[in-house]
Amino acid sequence: MNFRETLRSALESIVSHRSRSVLTVLGILIGIAAVIVTVGLGQGSQQKVNATISSLGSNLLIVTPGSTSSGGVSRGLGSSSTLTIQDANALANHIDAPDISSVVPIVQAGSVLQANGNSWTAPVVGTTTGYLSARDRQIAVGSFFTQQDVTTDADVIDIGTVVAAQLFGTANPVGQTITIQNTPFQVIGELASAGSSATANEDDQVFIPISTAMTQVLGGSNPSSVSQILLQAKNSSSINAAYQEANNLLLQTHGITNPTAADFTITTETQLLTTATSVSKTLTFLLAGIAAVSLIVGGIGVMNIMLVSVAERVKEIGLRKALGATPSLIRDQFLTEALLLGLSGGVLGIALGVTISLLVTHLSSNTVILSAPVMIASVVISGSIGLIFGVYPASRAAALAPIEALRSE
Amino acid sequence: MAVLVPAAEQVSKTGIMNSVLRLEQISKSYVTGENRVDALRGINLEVKEGEFVSIMAPSGSGKSTLMHIIGCLDTPTSGRYLLAGRDVSRLEEAQLAEVRNRYIGFVFQQFHLLTNMTALKNVELPLIYGKVQQHERTRRAMEALARVGLANRWSHRPNQLSGGQQQRVAIARALVTDPKVILADEPTGNLDSASSKDVLDWLSDFQKTGRTVVLITHEPDVAEYADRIVSMRDGRIVSDIKKEHVKSATNGSAVAAKIAGELD
Numbered sequence: 001m002n003f004r005e006t007l008r009s010a011l012e013s014i015v016s017h018r019s020r021s022v023l024t025v026l027g028i029l030i031g032i033a034a035v036i037v038t039v040g041l042g043q044g045s046q047q048k049v050n051a052t053i054s055s056l057g058s059n060l061l062i063v064t065p066g067s068t069s070s071g072g073v074s075r076g077l078g079s080s081s082t083l084t085i086q087d088a089n090a091l092a093n094h095i096d097a098p099d100i101s102s103v104v105p106i107v108q109a110g111s112v113l114q115a116n117g118n119s120w121t122a123p124v125v126g127t128t129t130g131y132l133s134a135r136d137r138q139i140a141v142g143s144f145f146t147q148q149d150v151t152t153d154a155d156v157i158d159i160g161t162v163v164a165a166q167l168f169g170t171a172n173p174v175g176q177t178i179t180i181q182n183t184p185f186q187v188i189g190e191l192a193s194a195g196s197s198a199t200a201n202e203d204d205q206v207f208i209p210i211s212t213a214m215t216q217v218l219g220g221s222n223p224s225s226v227s228q229i230l231l232q233a234k235n236s237s238s239i240n241a242a243y244q245e246a247n248n249l250l251l252q253t254h255g256i257t258n259p260t261a262a263d264f265t266i267t268t269e270t271q272l273l274t275t276a277t278s279v280s281k282t283l284t285f286l287l288a289g290i291a292a293v294s295l296i297v298g299g300i301g302v303m304n305i306m307l308v309s310v311a312e313r314v315k316e317i318g319l320r321k322a323l324g325a326t327p328s329l330i331r332d333q334f335l336t337e338a339l340l341l342g343l344s345g346g347v348l349g350i351a352l353g354v355t356i357s358l359l360v361t362h363l364s365s366n367t368v369i370l371s372a373p374v375m376i377a378s379v380v381i382s383g384s385i386g387l388i389f390g391v392y393p394a395s396r397a398a399a400l401a402p403i404e405a406l407r408s409e
Numbered sequence: 410m411a412v413l414v415p416a417a418e419q420v421s422k423t424g425i426m427n428s429v430l431r432l433e434q435i436s437k438s439y440v441t442g443e444n445r446v447d448a449l450r451g452i453n454l455e456v457k458e459g460e461f462v463s464i465m466a467p468s469g470s471g472k473s474t475l476m477h478i479i480g481c482l483d484t485p486t487s488g489r490y491l492l493a494g495r496d497v498s499r500l501e502e503a504q505l506a507e508v509r510n511r512y513i514g515f516v517f518q519q520f521h522l523l524t525n526m527t528a529l530k531n532v533e534l535p536l537i538y539g540k541v542q543q544h545e546r547t548r549r550a551m552e553a554l555a556r557v558g559l560a561n562r563w564s565h566r567p568n569q570l571s572g573g574q575q576q577r578v579a580i581a582r583a584l585v586t587d588p589k590v591i592l593a594d595e596p597t598g599n600l601d602s603a604s605s606k607d608v609l610d611w612l613s614d615f616q617k618t619g620r621t622v623v624l625i626t627h628e629p630d631v632a633e634y635a636d637r638i639v640s641m642r643d644g645r646i647v648s649d650i651k652k653e654h655v656k657s658a659t660n661g662s663a664v665a666a667k668i669a670g671e672l673d
Contacts, residue, residue, distance in 0.1 A: 319523065320534070406482070
């Protein structure tokens, strides 16, 4: 009896017990569908995170004061004020830092904004003209402040869409006046919405020249300190070089010889990506783990039904043995049946998983990514589960003594 | 299909008639817990090629056990069993399967046809295990069905056939491998008298083509179809009468009935 005969006989048996076969594969079917959907959801959310991070700005490095860990204890980013405007000037030196194309210092503090009798509390961001390109933002109405505004400490302000709506409703904000700590600012532009990132609503912010911010609005204990410095690398391949240059320059400027004692932290977009990716990978693994458990349960289901099937077909097994089937042929026949059951569960599971994925994509904002490797793996896994859990029932069938088998009625 | 009978050939060269079955001091005991049941106690039996032998015994006399051993479905506890000259008393499962496929055609009381297969597929089954190619298999299975007069029913499933027809399909399945021995275990037990006669006639026909038939039954008038009647009781052979002797008596069936009477 060759493989084709074994296959045909297994297929005939599956088809002739149609409803039982469907029930048998239900566990695997659901497990595989769950794998397809959860892995697809995981990959979808990962893609979304990647998109969000790259929208932060291209080739971006962010310098924040304080080290992430000090004496083994992690402190929050920006919890000290070791970063100054002088650092930003040093980083802007194209000879010492040839791979850094632009340097954008930022000072930031929450403040009350007043206009037309309305008031609204929002972060006030003091920065330079390079901010828009570094953060990949656009102006919707009016214009952003200019280099001249920075040089002259001009009292001009650009506002986010949320602030505009809160203070001016639907009216055009350009030309209006906003008062911050008794200083009137003229609104010269409104930024296009950035969408909300995971950490902060970027539309609920206002922007003023950094010089104005430092002298008139935010003057803290150290008037030259900045909250962060955005650096733009020349291109994506020079991010690492830019990182090294910034790191060396800042260590030098701060007079620190031991790099591990740095009082600043440089974060690259790649690092953010890596973190986010690892988070979503963990999630994917977790979901895949749950799916794996359901697959194992499905496998046990296959084993149970196969055992029932062996018990039901004792007479048939006995007859086949009497007619010359060797134990290994009987074993192969049941193994093939289990394999086919597993595979068909896998294929049906993929069909169900794809259907659910398409529904989820249509009916919610989640993206489900269907990937061929996952489907191929699903088929392989479901087949293997069928085989592995078929071994016990198949060897039970193979071990049946032909006379016991023929005697049973 | 190649039938290898080296030992038997050696025997025939020494001038002794070919024996198909040769049981020497065959015993079979079962141990269940502390009880030991001796189902067969030293059976000696030789069946020659072309014989039609009935093994007649009441139930509980060990005839099923004997049938299992003759059919290579079970192995003896002690003794030697030569099937077509080959010692099969100590073979492994897989080897026994091959021997059954090659040398023995079974006919059972319960027919034992696979219900989800056509008559043709049922008849093909032993050929599948005999590794016969598909085309050849179908040809031989159709031929066997034609021999039992069911060629036109090849596509019927067992539940679409009468009991007699089902048993004829089973006979076709036993014939299809061209076995050395047909082993029929109460083949008429589930049939009416007309179908019974039919089945027994097919078995006689098979014998006339030079093959060996071993018929196991408890019914005297069924046993009488054979030309040799072996009677068993309590795991032993109590009589072994050839038809010549049966015929020399005034009435063959009377002898069979007498033996049956002695056994009861």
